[in-house]
Amino acid sequence: MLRHHGDVDAAGELLDFAVNVRLRQPPEWLRDRLIAALDRLGGYPSAEDDLAARCAVARRHDRSPEEVLPLAGAAEGFALLPTLRPELAAVVHPSFTEPELALRDGGVDVTRVPLDPADGYRLRPEAVPERADLVVLGNPTNPTSVLHPAETLRSLARPGRVLVVDEAFADAVVDEPESLAAERIPGLLVLRSLTKMWGLPGLRVGYALGEPELLRRLTHRRPHWPVSTLGLEALLACCEPEAVAESRRAAELLARCRDELAAELADIPGIHVALPAAAPFLLLRVPNGPSVRAGLRQHGIAVRRADTFPGLDEDHIRVAVRGDAENARLVSALREVVVPPASPEWEHTDEEPVATVTENRSTTREATR
Known part of the structure; x- marks a missing residue:
């Protein structure tokens, strides 16, 4: 389990949100x-x-x-x-x-x-x-x-x-x-x-x-x-200086896309987003993680299972940050496949509740302006 990496989750002809690599090929x-x-x-x-x-x-x-x-x-x-x-x-x-x-x-x-x-x-x-x-x-x-x-x-x-x-x-x-x-x-x-x-x-x-x-x-x-x-x-x-400058511009774009993606995901009932986030990926907690991953694959989307990370369970998934169009496709698919549990017990966890995530979202947006 410790040797599991995102390339395994992304195998096949899928839109890849599992591997944290910015580009499909070098510039x-x-x-x-x-x-x-x-x-x-x-x-x-x-x-x-x-x-x-x-x-x-x-x-x-x-x-x-x-x-x-x-x-x-x-x-x-x-x-x-x-x-x-x-x-x-x-x-x-x-x-x-x-x-x-x-x-x-x-x-x-x-x-x-x-x-x-x-x-x-x-x-x-x-x-x-x-x-x-x-x-x-x-x-x-x-x-x-x-x-x-x-x-x-x-x-x-x-x-x-x-x-x-x-x-x-x-x-x-x-x-x-x-x-x-x-x-x-x-x-x-x-x-x-x-x-x-x-x-x-x-x-x-x-x-x-x-x-x-x-x-x-x-x-x-x-x-x-x-x-x-x-x-x-x-x-x-x-x-070289030109490459460092290019990477900074890329980081700025990734930050914008990440914060917008986090805001949209946090608005989906049943999804918890770990915030604040600083990297080009987000950690999510969803109800019935294996079912959500399978549902996303049916939509042609791969995400990273996160239960292979010590301290996380099968309801955790990691999603890479992509461009606006790809991120929108992920959000749309998650709206279809995530079914919030009827029991309120799932909400009572040691993680931030949805309301806290929503509050933090505005703080994160302000910090990146």
Whole structure:
């Protein structure tokens, strides 16, 4: 269950709300850069290519090249975590499950830090065990769409502790206000991905930011040439100023579409929307989740089942934010397939009631103007 991902839910000829990737394919300018790099595939990825990519990432985040580690996707960063040999890893949930899987597979003791839906899935630092020498969380968090304050994350740093912040969706947040990517905090490891913003899930490319010594420990016994020539070219291209400006415009559009979609979904009787939301996806709670997912598939729509995330159940689903026309189709289909339960007991949960969601919706709209 922990290895379930949205691409499984989206299999087939369906309108895809299950996979959190903004584009169906990379933009034309990025495709041109990758095509031009094909002629270099006759040689191994070079030290010059690696340095150029690290320098581009470093400029993007005001770091030094020695503080940058290109990765074969952020998932490789999670796979490398057992190399740090922590005694106890604390993983904040609900969140992306690959870090926990990688740690458990590497023989690391893992404890879960569950977040309370009644508290908006906000992180309380005191909930993290003091003896945990490795802490993992996402910001913004998948699938709750919560953006934790940077101050809260900084408070988790300790001497002798590695703090891993998964920022795979940070570039989809306007101005990245809570990102720690540019901060030099001892023990901080920030993981980033190009997959979501640039439509590159098939290329597998991302990067880590942290102290040089921490990165050296992370890459102990790592295979040679882990990132391809095309991956390094993508890193270089997507960290250039023009690309960063384009990603900001995309984040602004995603925020507008997300807030409008959240408002329309919250008006459907029986649907609870987890708010406020900061990422390009929304977490919903619906009555009889499996039936709703099946009904949506009959309408040609795929959504992400969310009961595979620790702390959520089969009535939770995650929906990606798309353009206006696609979002309207999702809302229309949900109006048809969601049948509010007759019993009021379903409403009495530890999650926000519909009235609270509606109230928060106006606050969210105001904050994004």
